[in-house]
Amino acid sequence: MHVIYVDESGIPDSGQSTNHFVVAGMAIPLNTWKDKDREIRILLQNHRLSDIELHTAWMARKYPEQERIPNFETLDDKNRRALVEIERKKDIAKASLKGEIAIRGLRKNYNKTKHYIHLTHAERIATLQDVADKLSRWNDIRLFGDAHKKNSLSSSQCDRSREFALEQVTTRYNTYLENVYGPDALGIMVHDQNQAVSLKLTSLFRKWLSNGTTFSNISHIAETPLFVDSSLTVMIQVADLVAYTTRRFFDNNETDLFDRIYPRFDRTPGGALVGLRHYTGKTSCKCRVCSDHVRVP
Numbered sequence: 001m002h003v004i005y006v007d008e009s010g011i012p013d014s015g016q017s018t019n020h021f022v023v024a025g026m027a028i029p030l031n032t033w034k035d036k037d038r039e040i041r042i043l044l045q046n047h048r049l050s051d052i053e054l055h056t057a058w059m060a061r062k063y064p065e066q067e068r069i070p071n072f073e074t075l076d077d078k079n080r081r082a083l084v085e086i087e088r089k090k091d092i093a094k095a096s097l098k099g100e101i102a103i104r105g106l107r108k109n110y111n112k113t114k115h116y117i118h119l120t121h122a123e124r125i126a127t128l129q130d131v132a133d134k135l136s137r138w139n140d141i142r143l144f145g146d147a148h149k150k151n152s153l154s155s156s157q158c159d160r161s162r163e164f165a166l167e168q169v170t171t172r173y174n175t176y177l178e179n180v181y182g183p184d185a186l187g188i189m190v191h192d193q194n195q196a197v198s199l200k201l202t203s204l205f206r207k208w209l210s211n212g213t214t215f216s217n218i219s220h221i222a223e224t225p226l227f228v229d230s231s232l233t234v235m236i237q238v239a240d241l242v243a244y245t246t247r248r249f250f251d252n253n254e255t256d257l258f259d260r261i262y263p264r265f266d267r268t269p270g271g272a273l274v275g276l277r278h279y280t281g282k283t284s285c286k287c288r289v290c291s292d293h294v295r296v297p
Helices: 030-046 056-060 077-098 100-116 121-136 155-159 161-181 198-211 234-252 256-264 288-292
Strands: 002-009 020-029 142-149 187-192 226-228 276-279
Touching: 002 030, 002 161, 002 234, 020 030, 020 161, 020 234, 030 121, 030 234, 056 100, 056 121, 056 234, 077 100, 121 234, 121 256, 142 161, 142 234, 142 256, 155 161, 161 187, 161 198, 187 234, 234 256, 276 288
Parallel strands: 002 187, 142 276, 187 226
Antiparallel strands: 002 020, 020 142
16 A cells, blocks of 8 residues: 655746646655654654644745844754744834735744744755655655646646646556556555645546546546645655755756755656656756656757
8 A cells, every 4th residue: 555645836827926836746655654754753853843844945945034133053942033033023013014915924924934943044954955865765655746837838727737737646656556566556645735626636536536537547546635734744744845846946946955856756667757747838848857758859
């Protein structure tokens, strides 16, 4: 029995802030799940993040208020927190002069990052690097992903981008189970909770389970996806790192984290990349991923 943890990064809608939208999954044999879960929890504890959600996007950004504090890196965690909170109160007071929208945005930012303010930016990046390195050493896992370059899609295609990407990941996961573990292999999908789309995706999966996807039957997938709260499920948090890291590679050519996890994307015995697609429509692409697909410019 296998489980694949699925998350997404970016916004599928056209005209939004990201250039790409990514759905990514991390497949794990269920009999090694407990050990891997424990490894990540110990790693986070060692990085002073016990019982804290690993949210890559919010950890990876810089916090300007930390940079305003003299000798921030020499302080202990308690003083770091106290001084950052003081700076944030000042920022909210200034934002109040611009109106409620400015305050709301700042408070959201601070709420999402409040668990990490005792760590410097370098310490947060080191945590993400260690998680990526840990993942890279798990020889029995496979990564799957689908990245869409949004300006290569029509508006109607953008509307269905999440569906197309999830269909690719699901089909490849099913094929992997068949090819590696045989006709009796079964896998389940665990997806980050998204109240806005969970009913739609469940209905979509029911159709795929009955009639197959555009590409094949998915006879090795058991049930519709289980939707879980990422704050309570460590492996969804690791899948979040995979999705974010993949999108940032395509959006910004950020390679540090991507290089660490890239070898874990599924490949054929001959080495051809089949676990990650970079969809650019009719536009040619010479990126590493497209080259590994032997895509002709």
